[in-house]
Amino acid sequence: MSEAAAHLDTRSPFGTYPAERMVRAAWRLADRHDLSRGLRKRIRSLVARFFKGPYDLEADGLKFRIYPGENYDDRKILAKGRLPERAEHTLLEPHLQDGTVFVDVGANIGSYAVFAARRGAEVVAIEANPQTAHKLSYNVRANELDNVTVVNSAVGPKDDSLPLWHEPSNCGFATFVKDLTTGEWASDWSPTYVNVRPLTAIADQQGLKRIDVLKVDVEGFEDRVVLPFLRHADKPMWPRVILLETNCRPYWSEDCLPELANRGYEVTGRTNDNMVFELTG
Template sequence: MAAILDTRSPFGTYRAERLVRAAWRLADRHDLSKSLRRRIRALVSWVFSGPYDLEAEGLKFRIYPGENYDDRKILAKGRLPERDEHKLLEPYLGNGKLFVDIGANIGSYSIFAAQKGAEVLAVEANPHTAAKLKFNIRANGLENVKVVETAVGPKEDTLPLWLEPSNYGFATLVKDLTTGEWAGNWSPTFVDVKPLTAITDDEMLTRIDVLKVDVEGFEDRVLLPFLRHAERSLWPRVILLETNCRPYWTEDCLSELANRAYKVTGQTNDNMVFELTA
């Protein structure tokens, strides 16, 4: 059962009671088989779809656990997802820094970076998720985050963005990704696509301190055209690149980053951090 999207009620309207938290902790137990966990999650989603208003590590989120992985993690664990990635990025954030978040989802990176003092450009292609992102930014009283609603790719275009209702944060422009391991109830919605160079021109950016790219197998088509066409002065000092969908890339980002003097300075199960060394 789909949750009702509410971006108008004030934060704190929806409380997550103990039973809700316990149910979602059960649905998130990784000692259970994947198939059993999926069945439990479907039942819990039906009964406790949300929304719920929660604070995690001092940040406020209105979450919809039935339809987003990050939301489920916040509710089940009481903390932000991608904790290891945040630790890797934190030394590069702070006052006067610019963080560009491609694939911003509900804002777990953007709001974290903004709280650290960085100016943030949050780019999100899915209109449904972008509405949640904007609410979470307002709930935290942040004025240093700007949201751009577009997909990012090699050229101006209109493309199908594939959505799966149990995890809207896993929206993808790569149709091949919707089968096999990630097979589900996928459906397309058409979205505008812009190159990152066009976005940086529109926003009159003169530098990027940290760039995060997490777009479910489309990372190469976001990053490589930018590095090939942008002025070198605009190359990010630090890049956080999601690599868990690397088999769906059409070009290898890692070799090109190495050729452009980027060095790996951190790695997690799903992401790699690169720093420009020359």
């Protein structure tokens, strides 16, 4: 989609940009899955031209400033009036309470991080895309949360600088895996070089003594986040629970699942896109 990006506003008070009825109706139309994928894409492009955002709205009791022309999660929140990961939240909620340490790798606009923080968790929300990290920080402030630390960094096996591929209609689908930018997901992708750090280094910098729940959603790079951490971190730092996006599993360079099983993790939940693992030892 080649339309100009929406104006990024992370300063004005929440409520400055109400989502009027016409806006919601337009994005509901663009989200209709009874339409063909091609038609839905054309409608979305047209709607994004006129209703790109930003808009302020509440979903499941949480406040978000969203930019639906630029992000899939934002479109889902606006079209459905709720958070897009309800099934995953249901699986995670029993593990979230006051003092839980929740690390969110690939935090996007905060639909997991804000959800976990509202349930009392101490959250480290890690987001590689600088502009998305600004949006995430705004949403944290809009919800008046003081238990979320936003880290603008990518996570990988070693300190590095890598091209993060992104396309203008879905900044939340940024990836280091260039093969993902072709075929089914072919679009107007472009790279931005970002700093990459191991999760062990970020955890040490944040002074973490443990990670209770780890969520990793980094579009085919999940193996290069999780496996180096488990191989280099002391066992007391291993997360009790891992929510791992697996819908890009064919693009992993190593399959995480056998090693997770060998280290004592059992699958305790599944959704269409994710799996939940719990440490049993």
